Amino acid sequence: MTSIFGLAEKALTLCEHRAGILSNNVANASTPNYKARDIDFKQALTQVSSSHRLVATQPGHVQFAAQNQVAQQPLKYRVPSQHRMDKNTVDEEIERKNFMENTVNYQANLTFVKAQYSQLMKAIRGD
């Protein structure tokens, strides 16, 4: 059963997941040997929105909505622009930019979900 909020809801979950990855990068900005990671948002969204049915391929899989699919997006490594002695690849400015981009994305999707929801409420109330 697809969600009534459509793509925006899946994008919202994906944004949340990505916020976690990016803030992990920010938190580990001075950890030696840490490599900055991220997900390919466009690819992930395409993949999450194109599969309507969750297939349980392993005994541990639980059947609930988009959450499990989001968790299985492959984590990619960010290509570092400069080398550091402690082998850390986090670039504060790049991470900050991605973080902001993700935040704005989240807010945009939230607005869409809100709009859908209020339309639904209108229909229920019969305005």
Next chain:
Amino acid sequence: MTIGLHQVLGTLASSLSAESLRLNVTASNLANAGNVGASEASTYRAKHPVFSELTQNAPKYANQPIGGVQVSDIINGDKPLEWRLEPNNPLADENGRVYITDVNPMEEMMDMIAAAREYQSGVESMSSIKNLILQTIQAMDR
């Protein structure tokens, strides 16, 4: 397991706590910057926190980045100490030497600036995530 926004706050909070510990250690080093001691073993050594990433312990998701940083250890420097000749010093050993601590004030100051900057970065990110959570809650108020 997905990462919800509340867990993101936990990740950033771990960063704040680690950076604050780093500042603490730096302050301790700076406070002892000019100390001398009677022997190599008893003189103050510069302390350095070791940062490492927080990873999941559950065997199914082992070593996936779950968010956060921790200070796993605080190590002492282990280079041989410099000494100077001060026979009148009550701490001097039988050769008249006192051992000087290996704290480098320049390094400590730079460390402090870096820690303060990362702390600030963590605070800003937390504030931004907090706004998102508040907006999400307010979106349901219709």
